[in-house]
Amino acid sequence: MVIKMDYPYLTSDIPGIGGVIKTEPEDFIVEEIPLYQPSGAGEHIYAFIEKRNLNTQEMITRLSQHLGIKARDIGVAGNKDRRGITRQMVSLWRADPARVENLNVPQLRVLWVKRHKNKLHRGHLAGNRFEIRIRQINPDAAKIVPQVLEKLNKIGVPNYFGIQRFGIHNDNAAAGKALLLQQWEDFFHIVLGNPGSSQIQSGQTGEQRAGDNHAAILRARQLFEEGKLAEAVELWPPDYSFPKSLLRRLIEFKGGYHNTIATMPAAMKNFYLNAYQSHLFNETLRLRMPAINEVWVGDLAYLHRNGAVFKVEQAETEQTRVDSSEISPSGPIWGSTMITPEGKEWELEEKVVSEEGFTVEELRARFKTAGLKGERRPFRIFLTDVDYEFVEDSLLLRFTLPRGVYATIVLRELMKTDNL
Structure with a gap:
């Protein structure tokens, strides 16, 4: 099961503006809108952190390593994509506030620090504010953009889960279905092997979309299929902590799929199961789109x-x-x-x-x-706080979305592309 965002557009009667996104990190900026502010007292350190070209799990891994705390003691309100700049709240249990304030880690910047009594949990945010630049747009974009936004404002934005929900290899939902069916061997081959089988509509493989790491990841997947697990572990890049951890567990249990699954943290399993839930929702929305x-x-x-x-x-x-x-x-x-x-x-x-x-x-x-x-x-x-301007051959678009909603769904309506 490879997810393709070939779902119907709400604004199919309006042409797209074309263009490209995320040429530079500054082209895609996301800032969380907290559900509440930290109280100033308690054993959890709340830090508002800006990250560049790191996803949330990679950020957690780096914070754990540099602050000497366990990953499970780090809380976040939501997962954020790798590409772009994100400002999000993080809670750190019993961390040294001075070390947090003075954190010197590549691609991370601490904006402010304050104490709170409780750990930050997923879903504890009101929404997200986006500032997105679409470059190389069509010459008639100035006529198209207001038409699309007017229709989205009147009818609403289709609440699809975006392609990033399904992973750079586009098969998180397939992995989730394998877990649900207790097809353990299939799960491992989907997540760790199966090199180059997933194609998106642009013709890129997941590894190509992974950027500079794609050659190493592709080879790691090939080595897994060849049964060379120890070599595969070494090739997965450091920020890809989940596949490395999964491989190490598999080696520890001498290739025993069931025993390895049994030791997986619930959060890891839910990551894939949630992707399958998202796939089921998207397919239902596909059918409901006309109404x-x-x-x-x-x-x-x-x-x-x-x-x-x-x-x-x-x-x-x-x-x-x-x-x-x-x-x-x-x-x-x-x-x-x-x-x-x-x-x-x-x-x-x-x-x-x-x-x-x-x-x-x-x-x-x-x-x-x-x-x-x-x-x-x-x-x-529904979009709120919408603002836009044209700068040379680009559109600078700002808007706010509720939590759990994907900005790429708005962009696909404007650009008429699924290569996002």
């Missing part, structure tokens, strides 16, 4: 102000709330206790599950074994 701004009888409507969900009994009555952007229809983040809709929406969700080779009962049972309860996710979201 993301409509509610049907039996829908589970999502209340944007607080995340509450309720079943729609009278579609005509609730449609006025949809039109005012107060509520939206929701789709499945599958799990053992996720509430389900009725009517036409339920038919769509059952169709996706069936096409994946499951019954609803089996899927619930497998997610129960995996310990994931599930939830509902709105099919659309």
Whole structure:
């Protein structure tokens, strides 16, 4: 299963502006909007950190190494992509505040430090503020951009999970499905081997998209397939801590897949299982796209102000709330206790599950074994604080999104490309 973002555009009737992103780190800037501010007292050090061309896991690895604390004692509110500049909150349990303030680590800069009583957990953020430059845009972009933004403002942005959710090799969802099915050997070959099999629409392999590390990663995957695990460990770059850790565990258990899986931290397993949940949601949204701004009888409507969900009994009555952007229809983040809709929406969700080779009962049972309860996710979201300007042949775009929403989904509507 290789994920391709070939989902329908909401603005398919409007041409794209083309262009490229992330030519320079400064072309893609993300700043977290904290859910709360640290109190100033407690044993957790909260640091607002700027990172350049590092993903969140790579940042955690470097902080752990340089501050002498365990990775599990480092908390973050959300995962951020490698390419670009990100400013995000990090909590560090019992770290030396002076060492944190004076941290001298390549690609990291501490902006401020303050104490708090609790660890920072995933989801503890209000949203993200983006500043993105799209270079080499089409000459008629000045006419296109306002049309696209107007339609997104009126109908909403399709709330797809972005391609980065599925990994640079585009197969995180396949790995998650293998875990769910307890197909241990398949899981290891997907994550550590299978060199060059994943292609995105641009024709690039995942390793090519990994930048300067692609040759080493490709060779490491080849060595795994040849059974040369010790050599493969050495070739994975230092910042790729998960595959290195997984390989070391596999060597320790003498190639025993089941025993290696049993010792994996829950967060590692959930990383892949969540990618498969995201795939199921995206496939459902693909089917619902013509009606993301409509509610049907039996829908589970999502209340944007607080995340509450309720079943729609009278579609005509609730449609006025949809039109005012107060509520939206929701789709499945599958799990053992996720509430389900009725009517036409339920038919769509059952169709996706069936096409994946499951019954609803089996899927619930497998997610129960995996310990994931599930939830509902709105099919659309809304941009706020939108601002843009044209500078020579580029568009400088600023906007705010709720947590868990991917800026690349906005960009694909503007650019009409999936190579993001």
